[in-house]
Amino acid sequence: MTQFPKAFIFDLDGVITDTAEFHYLAWKELGKELGVTIGREFNEQLKGISRMDSLDRILGLDPSLTDMPEAEKEQYATKKNEHYKRLIETVTPAHILPGVKGLLEEIKQHDIEIALGSASKNAPAVLKQLGLMSYFDYLVDAAKVSKGKPDPETFTTASDGLGVAYQDCIGIEDAQAGVEAINQAHMFSVGVGELLKNTDHKVATTEQLDFQTILTKYAEWRNKKQ
Numbered sequence: 447m448t449q450f451p452k453a454f455i456f457d458l459d460g461v462i463t464d465t466a467e468f469h470y471l472a473w474k475e476l477g478k479e480l481g482v483t484i485g486r487e488f489n490e491q492l493k494g495i496s497r498m499d500s501l502d503r504i505l506g507l508d509p510s511l512t513d514m515p516e517a518e519k520e521q522y523a524t525k526k527n528e529h530y531k532r533l534i535e536t537v538t539p540a541h542i543l544p545g546v547k548g549l550l551e552e553i554k555q556h557d558i559e560i561a562l563g564s565a566s567k568n569a570p571a572v573l574k575q576l577g578l579m580s581y582f583d584y585l586v587d588a589a590k591v592s593k594g595k596p597d598p599e600t601f602t603t604a605s606d607g608l609g610v611a612y613q614d615c616i617g618i619e620d621a622q623a624g625v626e627a628i629n630q631a632h633m634f635s636v637g638v639g640e641l642l643k644n645t646d647h648k649v650a651t652t653e654q655l656d657f658q659t660i661l662t663k664y665a666e667w668r669n670k671k672q
């Protein structure tokens with residue numbers, strides 16, 4: 447029997463829109479103040495990771511910064527967020543990544559639910575700016591969970607919110623931490639990015655997110671599990 451998914455859970459930054467780049471630029475700006483260089487390779491480790499966990503990883507680059515008091519850390523995290531918020535002011539529907547709107551449309555046409563599973567506290571604001579709010583049946587952002595990715599809580603909370611079993615969900619992610627979170631939630635993981643590991647299905651760019659291909663791979667995965 448062909449198995450159909452009941453829900454898609456989308457990461458935001460780097461999947462729906464390229465705000466992953468804005469997070470990177472904002473951290474880089476903060477890095478200048480801290481006297482640490484944040485390169486693209488290191489930035490891969492920050493993708494999908496909460497604001498505070500990201501700051502901790504950055505402070506870990508310089509032994510003289512590792513025991514920074516919490517209050518000071520809060521100030522730096524706020525500063526990074528201010529840089530980031532300035533950058534996202536420019537976000538409009540034109541910034542939806544290629545293929546994403548079409549995929550959302552197709553999912554809706556098939557009466558499959560859609561949730562957001564983002565680690566960002568700015569996610570609802572970005573989704574509004576993109577004009578995509580109406581596609582989403584349930585939103586999970588950093589404010590709704592106590593454990594960030596790679597913990598599965600973001601994805602299980604989304605699935606619980608929709609009232610759908612975990613194995614009936616497909617998660618889409620561009621970050622390794624996010625892929626691990628989907629896998630640990632026992633959902634079907636779709637990765638966007640050539641370097642990702644342990645995905646159930648992987649594409650290089652969002653343009654290659656093809657609804658029918660995802661459905662076929664998902665059905666194979668479900669059949670193997672039975």
Ligand code: BG6
Pocket residue numbers: 458459466469492493494495496497500527564565566567568569588621
């Ligand atoms: C994730 C991004 O979606 O959200 C991370 O991939 C970011 O790079 C995290 O650090 C937290 O975002 P925010 O907006 O709450 O600082």
Ligand code: MG
Pocket residue numbers: 457458459460461466493494619620621624
């Ligand atoms: Mg992401």
